Amino acid sequence: MADEDNPKEYRWETGYEKTWEAIKEDDDGFLQASVDDIVQRAKRKRQTLKHGSQKLGMMRHLYLLLDCSESMASQDLKPTRLICTLKLLEMFFDEFFDQNPISQIGIILMQNKRAERVSDLTGNCRKHTKVLGNLGKTNLSGEPSLQNGLEMALSSLKLLPSHASREILVIMGSLTTCDPGDITLTIDSLKSEGVRCSVIGLAAEVRVCRQLADQTNGIYNVILDDSHYKDLLFQQVNPPPAAVCLEASLIKMGFPHQPNNEGSEEPLTMCMCHVDSVDEGSKLTTGGYYCSQCFSKYCELPVECRVCGLTLVSAPHLARSYHHLFPAANYMEVDYSSQTNVCFSCQKPFGEGDKQVYNCPNCKKYFCLDCDIFVHETLHICPGCSTNPLTFQIAVTH
Amino acid sequence: MNIVLPEESQQDASSAEETSLLVIILDSNPGQKMLRESPHVLTHCVDSVIVFANTHLMQKVQNKLAIMACHSKSSQFIYPDQGKHGDIRQVDGQYEAFTAVEKITKKNLAKVLTSDGSAVITESLLAGAIAMALCYIARLQRTKPPGAKLNCRILVVTGSSCSTSQYMNYMNVFFTAQKQNVVIDVCALDQHLNLLQQGCDITNGLYLKVPQLQGLLQYMMWVFLPEPPIREKLVLPPPLKVDYRAACFCHRQLIDIGYVCSVCLSIFCKFSPICTTCHTVFKMPALPAVKPKKRKKM
Numbered sequence: 060m061a062d063e064d065n066p067k068e069y070r071w072e073t074g075y076e077k078t079w080e081a082i083k084e085d086d087d088g089f090l091q092a093s094v095d096d097i098v099q100r101a102k103r104k105r106q107t108l109k110h111g112s113q114k115l116g117m118m119r120h121l122y123l124l125l126d127c128s129e130s131m132a133s134q135d136l137k138p139t140r141l142i143c144t145l146k147l148l149e150m151f152f153d154e155f156f157d158q159n160p161i162s163q164i165g166i167i168l169m170q171n172k173r174a175e176r177v178s179d180l181t182g183n184c185r186k187h188t189k190v191l192g193n194l195g196k197t198n199l200s201g202e203p204s205l206q207n208g209l210e211m212a213l214s215s216l217k218l219l220p221s222h223a224s225r226e227i228l229v230i231m232g233s234l235t236t237c238d239p240g241d242i243t244l245t246i247d248s249l250k251s252e253g254v255r256c257s258v259i260g261l262a263a264e265v266r267v268c269r270q271l272a273d274q275t276n277g278i279y280n281v282i283l284d285d286s287h288y289k290d291l292l293f294q295q296v297n298p299p300p301a302a303v304c305l306e307a308s309l310i311k312m313g314f315p316h317q318p319n320n321e322g323s324e325e326p327l328t329m330c331m332c333h334v335d336s337v338d339e340g341s342k343l344t345t346g347g348y349y350c351s352q353c354f355s356k357y358c359e360l361p362v363e364c365r366v367c368g369l370t371l372v373s374a375p376h377l378a379r380s381y382h383h384l385f386p387a388a389n390y391m392e393v394d395y396s397s398q399t400n401v402c403f404s405c406q407k408p409f410g411e412g413d414k415q416v417y418n419c420p421n422c423k424k425y426f427c428l429d430c431d432i433f434v435h436e437t438l439h440i441c442p443g444c445s446t447n448p449l450t451f452q453i454a455v456t457h
Numbered sequence: 458m459n460i461v462l463p464e465e466s467q468q469d470a471s472s473a474e475e476t477s478l479l480v481i482i483l484d485s486n487p488g489q490k491m492l493r494e495s496p497h498v499l500t501h502c503v504d505s506v507i508v509f510a511n512t513h514l515m516q517k518v519q520n521k522l523a524i525m526a527c528h529s530k531s532s533q534f535i536y537p538d539q540g541k542h543g544d545i546r547q548v549d550g551q552y553e554a555f556t557a558v559e560k561i562t563k564k565n566l567a568k569v570l571t572s573d574g575s576a577v578i579t580e581s582l583l584a585g586a587i588a589m590a591l592c593y594i595a596r597l598q599r600t601k602p603p604g605a606k607l608n609c610r611i612l613v614v615t616g617s618s619c620s621t622s623q624y625m626n627y628m629n630v631f632f633t634a635q636k637q638n639v640v641i642d643v644c645a646l647d648q649h650l651n652l653l654q655q656g657c658d659i660t661n662g663l664y665l666k667v668p669q670l671q672g673l674l675q676y677m678m679w680v681f682l683p684e685p686p687i688r689e690k691l692v693l694p695p696p697l698k699v700d701y702r703a704a705c706f707c708h709r710q711l712i713d714i715g716y717v718c719s720v721c722l723s724i725f726c727k728f729s730p731i732c733t734t735c736h737t738v739f740k741m742p743a744l745p746a747v748k749p750k751k752r753k754k755m
């Protein structure tokens with residue numbers, strides 16, 4: 060995974076689908092330019108499939124079911140399936156909590172026909188990273204039991220309030236599962252509870268996994284190689300469409316701010332988050348965030364107040380996920396016929412090499428392909444719209 | 458919330474390939490309060506910015522510069538521009554590149570200022586200008602020679618006030634800058650800018666409200682000229698505490714406790730039965746501690 064930024068590794072972008080037919084030599088007899096082009100176009104295509112304004116499950120509660128059976132010791136992923144998985148999961152957790160600020164993840168292991176919960180549902184990313192660190196030393200043994208894992212996750216997800224989006228992500232190395240009963244009954248109850256189950260297979264397609272994902276509106280994929288694995292995992296970062304039975308509600312939250320008492324020394328106080336932690340006990344410190352309701356102190360946000368139960372967040376935490384709901388409008392591909400000399404945003408001069416340019420339906424500005432991708436993948440606002448008094452708020456009011 | 462590891466000091470061997478790009482966004486909107494009261498202040502600001510920009514170029518041969526004007530109805534790059542400038546010659550022995558920066562900037566700024574003279578728009582769309590700057594930076598990062606290192610920062614110079622109507626746009630550009638390792642510095646000329654201050658905090662940039670406009674150039678040289686890695690070693694104005702409270706979507710007021718829509722995460726200061734953003738209808742809040750009795754079937 061050393062050169063992640065190398066665009067050439069993205070063979071999977073087009074899913075190995077007859078890409079060779081699309082590769083043509085360019086005028087100078089080079090192939091690379093056309094390969095890059097395929098990659099770029101695949102990105103664009105995926106982007107245009109996303110639609111804004113549909114209802115999403117933003118308050119996600121995701122159980123990760125991790126296969127820790129013998130099959131995870133296989134070395135078809137380097138160095139082993141398990142180590143590769145743990146590395147990718149670490150990146151995944153960072154990105155997940157970055158994009159889903161008030162969501163929670165729990166981890167369940169499947170081995171020796173049993174399920175073991177190693178981490179309860181929590182929004183604390185560092186706790187998970189710690190758990191992952193210890194998992195590297197797990198003894199991989201026996202067969203997994205998918206049914207036991209699913210049942211354990213379901214029993215916990217069942218208890219959540221009705222506005223919580225419930226999900227299970229299974230990472231399955233084994234081609235078999237050793238279940239105590241009829242797994243189709245488990246799948247039925249997952250379905251009726253509105254739990255969305257997605258599966259990433261590390262070996263080959265397994266019928267019961269396909270059935271599980273199909274029945275619960277999840278996604279099932281089998282990886283091709285490690286970069287494809289990463290892509291599949293990172294698809295789970297985007298919040299899924301809200302389940303039909305998901306109820307909406309207004310949730311009371313606190314937005315703590317640090318009081319600005321200039322001049323006077325800030326008092327030393329204890330925080331609530333480390334109060335019962337064994338390895339790093341609570342110390343007297345200045346600073347921190349005070350619960351807006353009961354004034355208990357916490358070192359970090361977001362957190363659920365241990366005293367009064369209020370969820371404490373900062374406004375930018377919430378703002379990080381607004382782009383899922385208010386994406387920039389998709390640009391239209393038009394043939395270039397000297398509409399403009401330069402790309403509106405990056406100032407790249409358009410020339411003979413540019414057969415297509417991209418036009419924003421709201422502000423009518425023209426952009427290059429690179430900017431189209433950058434705007435829709437990363438920036439999430441149109442530079443043309445946001446510099447024009449008539450259009451800068453368009454995303455908010457649609 | 459944003460931990461960026463300090464750059465390992467690699468100033469020795471690799472410094473030859475390191476380039477610093479500075480993008481200056483100059484708020485030239487005649488609708489900003491400061492300029493409505495005394496329009497001539499703009500000349501002073503432009504002069505200071507040009508001297509500052511040239512000092513940046515002087516520090517290292519490889520240093521790069523771009524200047525943007527954020528105007529009432531549009532934002533655009535005024536330096537460098539697409540034109541050819543064969544006619545710029547040395548003046549009084551001044552290095553040509555510096556003369557070019559001054560000439561081109563002033564010429565293009567004059568064009569911008571005369572372009573729209575109609576209705577006064579008080580709001581400067583700075584978030585949009587930053588979005589353009591980020592696209593420009595992303596292009597230079599894509600096209601730089603392999604192995605080269607390009608450190609980028611954006612300096613916003615403005616006398617406008619902060620408007621919450623651009624809140625979402627601001628947050629998007631701040632998070633993008635943070636992801637792309639672009640530092641955002643803000644030089645506030647007139648009013649305190651809470652939202653832009655959050656951007657500085659998120660991207661590890663510096664925020665300064667200039668106490669006296671006459672001293673603008675000195676303040677800029679002191680605070681904004683040093684490269685971000687060097688800043689840690691300097692004595693700079695102490696960081697202010699940033700107010701990260703939420704502004705409710707209904708009244709745009711800062712609140713300590715609010716209600717968040719579980720579907721779209723919009724923030725409201727009071728309970729309402731329907732979300733004005735995503736039009737979801739909510740069930741009424743459960744009354745605490747009163748469990749509904751199960752009705753027996755008749």
Ligand SMILES: [Zn+2]
Nearest residue numbers: 350353364367
């Ligand atoms: Zn509390």
Ligand SMILES: [Zn+2]
Nearest residue numbers: 402405427430
């Ligand atoms: Zn462009």
Ligand SMILES: [Zn+2]
Nearest residue numbers: 419422441444
């Ligand atoms: Zn647009």
Ligand SMILES: [Zn+2]
Nearest residue numbers: 705707708726
């Ligand atoms: Zn309100």
Ligand SMILES: [Zn+2]
Nearest residue numbers: 718721732735
């Ligand atoms: Zn809503």
